[in-house]
Amino acid sequence: MVQIYNDYKEHADFLTVYVREAHPTDEWQMKSNVKDDVCYAQPKNLVQRVAIANDFITRFKYPIAFGIDDINNAAEAAYSAWPERLYVIDESGHIAYRGGMGPFHYDPQEVRAWLAARYGEVKHDAPTAAPAPTTSPTT
């Protein structure tokens, strides 16, 4: 998504919403989380959730605007967003694109296609400063 953001940030706004962890250590932890040193228990309060979000931002120098779902998971519920999902909201506040449920139907290229249909194909060189994280929300 970072590449799409870099390509289309002159035309559209982007907002990342950090929701409940998908693979915390106390639930369904994946081997890849251990390999990538991304090991966190599921936050039990907002302070813990904010801390993990800040770790993510710091580690990957994540450039996209960021908001954190409150501990009541209101955003997750409103958008059926867990574990990962993409939407586009148009200028009038309506859903213009609704991505499929992640991870199997999470497809950033559909967002790129939506943006390209409106603004034309845009492709800048990939940034080289920060390593690309292997986990959402930047997949």
Next chain:
Amino acid sequence: MPLFWKWTIAVLLVILLATFLLLCKMAGGPKDVYGMVRYALPHMHSGKLKVGDDAPDVRLVALDGSDHFHIRERTGGRPLVLIFGSYT
């Protein structure tokens, strides 16, 4: 046991095995099947939102942990791409 029931049980076992193997392939392994069934599937919902619906407004917390803002504060002038996800 009648032959019919033997075949029925055998077919059911084959279906169960095939389902388990498919889940193993999707999730990564037998342990991951448990994780997926126990922790993931109950929280995965397609939802009722569809293209054309009003986008729900939700209050989010800023990275400093104390400020808040609403998704609708970020809409209006240009399209807004919403990216939901987590670290792990």
